[in-house]
Amino acid sequence: MTPLPLLLTLSALLFVLGLFAVLSRRNAILVLVGIELMLNAANLNFIAFWRYGPQDADLTGPLFVLFSIAIAAAEAAVGLAIILMNFRRTRSTDLNRLDSLHG
Amino acid sequence: MIPLLILSPLILLAALGAVWKARPVHAALLLALTLALVAVLYLTIGAEFIGLIQFMVYIGGVAILIVFALLITRPGDEAAELDRRPRSLGVGLACVLPVLGLLLFAFSKDLPTSSAVEANPALPVQALGRELFENSVPAVLAVGVLLTAVLIGAALFARETGDKPEPPASR
Numbered sequence A: 001m002t003p004l005p006l007l008l009t010l011s012a013l014l015f016v017l018g019l020f021a022v023l024s025r026r027n028a029i030l031v032l033v034g035i036e037l038m039l040n041a042a043n044l045n046f047i048a049f050w051r052y053g054p055q056d057a058d059l060t061g062p063l064f065v066l067f068s069i070a071i072a073a074a075e076a077a078v079g080l081a082i083i084l085m086n087f088r089r090t091r092s093t094d095l096n097r098l099d100s101l102h103g
Numbered sequence B: 001m002i003p004l005l006i007l008s009p010l011i012l013l014a015a016l017g018a019v020w021k022a023r024p025v026h027a028a029l030l031l032a033l034t035l036a037l038v039a040v041l042y043l044t045i046g047a048e049f050i051g052l053i054q055f056m057v058y059i060g061g062v063a064i065l066i067v068f069a070l071l072i073t074r075p076g077d078e079a080a081e082l083d084r085r086p087r088s089l090g091v092g093l094a095c096v097l098p099v100l101g102l103l104l105f106a107f108s109k110d111l112p113t114s115s116a117v118e119a120n121p122a123l124p125v126q127a128l129g130r131e132l133f134e135n136s137v138p139a140v141l142a143v144g145v146l147l148t149a150v151l152i153g154a155a156l157f158a159r160e161t162g163d164k165p166e167p168p169a170s171r
Helices: A003-024 A028-052 A060-090 B002-020 B024-044 B048-072 B078-083 B085-107 B125-135 B137-158
Strands: none
Touching (some): A060 B048, B002 B024, B024 B048
């Protein structure tokens, strides 16, 4: 097995694990953990294709990863701030209690 | 290739733990371990700069942020989370398995593996910096603006508002 399919399989499994966490967790912070896993899987794909892809690849992959890491950090900060704000209101991080728009 | 074969199962095991563990703190720490192992993977396949950035931003920033958020918020009702396991497990698997199949199917098609017997040269950091600050200056500035907005926004969200907490729902 060459490295590229191995890395792509690894990133697909990582992505799916993150998606599973997002879908099955009730704690909002742990949903954020799943989102981080999915972002990491995407970054892994960028690096894998840059490193083991066609020979004339330029630096687009690593560039994308740099920006993606910056945006992931921003997303985590805002997400946790929103969770904290909601925790102050409802004393809970349970997503099932975010139902005030429920008709 | 050997480090890859050693690291991949470790990464998957750590990620599985992060997804599966009922205690939030364990899940957060296993996420940190997963991110660290991915960073080591980057170091071994020639993207050293990206690996170091991953260490600094993800381990030093995001993972610590998540652990602190868990410290501030109450641990939550782990028993309730365990109660929901079978149902959420079924729903999660039903949604996730098709995605996995689709991804593996897509990755099994037309990969440019024939030309990739020999890897591209390792990441030239100087060229990356040149690319970043000569050709992608607008994107760098946009990220700067984004991070400033995030800083202000997070401070606004997290500030003390004086709202009374809602009484617990009577359901």
